[in-house]
Amino acid sequence: MTATNIIFLDIITVLPAPFSPNTWKVRLALNYKKLAYETRWVETTDIASVCKALGIPPTSTLPDGTPKYTLPALVDNNPSPPALLSDSTPIIEYLERTYPDPDSSRALCPPISRALLALFEYHVAHSITAQLLPVMVMHMYDKKTPRDRIHFRKRTEAAFGKKLEDIELRGKEREEHWNKIEGAFDLLATFMQAGGGASELFTGSNLSLADCTLGGLLLAFRYISPDEAWIKVSSWNNGKWVRYVAALEEWTDVV
Ligand SMILES: N[C@@H](CCC(=O)N[C@@H](CS)C(=O)NCC(=O)O)C(=O)O
CATH class of the missing domain: 1.20.1050.10 (Glutathione S-transferase Yfyf (Class Pi); Chain A, domain 2)
Incomplete structure (x- = not known):
């Protein structure tokens, strides 16, 4: 495992496993890249307050114009200041940029495929x-x-x-x-x-x-x-x- 200091925010449910498609999407990428990380479990009710307290940006705007906060989100304490991220695809792009695999054939979203991946x-x-x-x-x-x-x-x-x-x-x-x-x-x-x-x-x-x-x-x-x-x-x-x-x-x- 690469030594990292990554906190991954996921949604807690009554199930023993995560259930969100977007958090699974990033978890698969973290595991595939063998990055060490810890999960912080958050109830959906608390997503906005937890993200705001950590300085994690919202991902969109609600119909009433207020910012909408969603999970997955990720705090990478390796850089200084720490990287504060939300939105599954930008998080995966960040992980790729910051922790590239030495074997380029293992890249999750190589620039050459980026447009096709966006279409998908x-x-x-x-x-x-x-x-x-x-x-x-x-x-x-x-x-x-x-x-x-x-x-x-x-x-x-x-x-x-x-x-x-x-x-x-x-x-x-x-x-x-x-x-x-x-x-x-x-x-x-x-x-x-x-x-x-x-x-x-x-x-x-x-x-x-x-x-x-x-x-x-x-x-x-x-x-x-x-x-x-x-x-x-x-x-x-x-x-x-x-x-x-x-x-x-x-x-x-x-x-
Ligand atoms: N564009 C975001 C969407 C994330 C999203 O919608 N997450 C849902 C869980 S799958 C969420 O946090 N919902 C909480 C809410 O709507 O309050 C991404 O790809 O990460």
Whole structure:
């Protein structure tokens, strides 16, 4: 392990493992790069106050114009002053810049692939991540800590103008929505087959930013919704996504 002094901020839930796709994305990168780090567990209710106290920047702006703070976030105490970071992709880019692998073939986001990786992230964000709430909202709610459940319900219901239970789709509408998400995975599987199928990952046996993003999402499915989302995803594309997550296993330690 490289000697580092990195604090990684992740979201605590009632589960024994993290459940956020974005924090998994950075955790996979930290583990792949063999960087020593410590996790600081934060309830979503406390993200803004904890980030503000540490000087970590917000990642966007709320509709009322106030700054929005999200996790993952990371404090690297190695440089002076320490690096204070938020937003999964910029965090991974920072880790790459600051702790490059001597073997350039192991780079997570080499500049030459950066535009393609951005296109990939855009596809996953719009065709998959943005579609999940109507089929995942109650699974997410159930896994939150009791205190975060109150916070999540209040904020989400205010944003959507309806109860969580009414955001969740049911019956035929739910199945149609899942079919749409399956279509996005079909497209990914088709493109990944173009690589010749020598490896489950995007770029051979090494991890890339694309794998951190997709892997984070699949791990989130497995933990947030083992009894629905993960069962469905496991049955798609001849088990491709089960094999894919198995190929990531060596980078899924939670420290
Ligand atoms: N663009 C950010 C998005 C991060 C994000 O939305 N994180 C969620 C957890 S997956 C979060 O912190 N939510 C807390 C909240 O909405 O209050 C990233 O890629 O890191």
